[in-house]
Amino acid sequence: MPIVDLDGIRTRYETVGEGPAVLMFSPGGFDSSLENWTTFGRYKDLGFVGALSESYTCIVFDRRESGQSGGRLERLSWDKYVAQAVGLLDHLGVEKVHAMGGCVGCSTAAALAVARPDRVSSMVLFSPAGGYTYRAAQHKRFHQHIGFVVEHGLQAVVDLARESGAGFSKDPRVGPWAAPLRTDDSFAASYAATSLDRYLAIVSGTSRVLFDRDTVPGVEPEDLAVLDVPALIVPGEDLSHTRSAARYLEECLPDTDYWDVPVAEQTPAASQQRVLEFLGRH
Incomplete structure (x- = not known):
């Protein structure tokens, strides 16, 4: 294609x-x-x-x-x-x-x-x-991802995304960038090197802006x-x-x-x- x-x-x-x-x-x-x-x-x-x-x-x-x-x-x-x-x-x-x-x-x-x-x-x-119920489910998914990142770090997200093959909708731990983490080595490297504070700001902002209403x-x-x-x-x-x-x-x-x-x-x-x-x- x-x-x-x-x-x-x-x-x-x-x-x-x-x-x-x-x-x-x-x-x-x-x-x-x-x-x-x-x-x-x-x-x-x-x-x-x-x-x-x-x-x-x-x-x-x-x-x-x-x-x-x-x-x-x-x-x-x-x-x-x-x-x-x-x-x-x-x-x-x-x-x-x-x-x-x-x-x-x-x-x-x-x-x-x-x-x-x-x-x-x-x-x-x-x-x-x-x-x-849709908004609540989306926010829960982001909260679960943030919890995994805080506990295990961004390299663990990369490793999990590449091992599991599941997307964010099925496994919140892999986050919304799971697909490019699997297909783009340079993206995966820069993702893993991102500071935790910066990443959490990006993810929290994404959750708030994308799903802001019932x-x-x-x-x-x-x-x-x-x-x-x-x-x-x-x-x-x-x-x-x-x-x-x-x-x-x-x-x-x-x-x-x-x-x-x-x-x-x-x-x-x-x-x-x-x-x-x-x-x-x-």
Whole structure:
């Protein structure tokens, strides 16, 4: 798969199909690799890439610090995720896209639309992550990682990440930079040499900024309220993808198509048809 340097961060991506572009923000939390659209959770059965690529160009990619993409030891933020997405569009020469997010990818899709509405034709926000229980789980994960670092040090994080193969979502001890620790020796060396105080400031700031509210993180409600980008919202119904998160987006966004059906009725065929119908109108 192609790899491009975007502002110093290695980014792995793939384009599938032909037609108007759909930029697809992967599900999977801190393990948001492009394969998640076909292998992760319910998405492996939903088959969105295969269905959409018959009429659209699907742009899938490893979010920074995920999969085979690189990273940078800095306070992570939704703006930085947006910068990677815009850089990829510029590299591909794509002026405008439909933005589709799954799970936490919905936050970046919405953040892209807020930051660059001129680049987004519409949004598909499928099972957006959010809610009190989601925020609490994310903060707990960061606290567990900080505890491991304080007790064992950063070299132990590097060693564990390379031994276990697990990501931050499954093993909080390895932290949010687990992927580049495995794939980039120079990054791993500089990571291990970082002072503890500096590292804890970066990690604590990341936790506070990324997960700062008890609903969908990433964008301010006032910015959503004035966003002239139509959105299809499909609710989840578990502790990480609460129905309240989807309803929050419906409440804030002025132009929405809310698919009010339980997850059990969001079958692959029905979900593909619903998304294709929405994209076809925009």
